[in-house]
Amino acid sequence: MTTDYAAIYDHQITTNPSYSLAEHSPGFKAVLEHAHRLSRITGMSLDVGCGAGFVVELLRNVPFSLDAFGVDVSPESVAIAAKRNGERRITQTDGVTLPFAAETFDLVTCFDVLEHLDEPDVPHFCDELRRVCRPGGLVMCSIALREASAIDQFGDNVHRTVRPFDWWTPYVQPDEAHWVRNPAQAICWHTKRAGA
Secondary structure, three states, rough: OOOOHHHHHHHHHHHHHHHHHHHOHHHHHHHHHHHHHOOOOOOOEEOOOOOHHHHHHHOOOOOOOEEEEEEEEOOOHHHHHHHHHHHHHHEEEEOOOOOOOOOEEEEEEEEHHHOOOOHHHHHHHHHHHOEEEEEEEEEEEEOOOOOOOOOOOOEEEOOOOOHHHHHHHHHHHOOOEEEEEEEEEEEEEEEOOOOO
């Protein structure tokens, strides 16, 4: 049976007020923390699992000034993010495949999304992150390495795949990574090589 990611995250964004606050967005925090590095990137960016669109909005503005876009599985999130960033910048996905041509983006971000997938969906989704990134472009991910405090409407933890970082490395293929102890998460960087 296929997991209905859209229903789960429509429910989360409409019932959990913290999803609507930038200060609770792991991606917003990560972009600010790594602003010096990210501000050197030019061109187009895609935030995968953009939620309310905070990262898209942040990357569109100084000091980044990227042509920033977002994608999310939740129609509720897409509507909220589109109000913040404009409809042309936000797209809905099926939660497994990214609806963009190969090698479109110079920066692909995916913050605290991968652990929300079922294990069988992780390899393909990570391939999708790299597929839409241009050669020489950067894929930046954060992965929570612990259970979430939130339970979905079906009684399951919203972090569906909780594994140690070594389990994730074949899928995210990091060139570098660092860990945050509290809450337990890893930030990963992958530079796409030509022909990969």
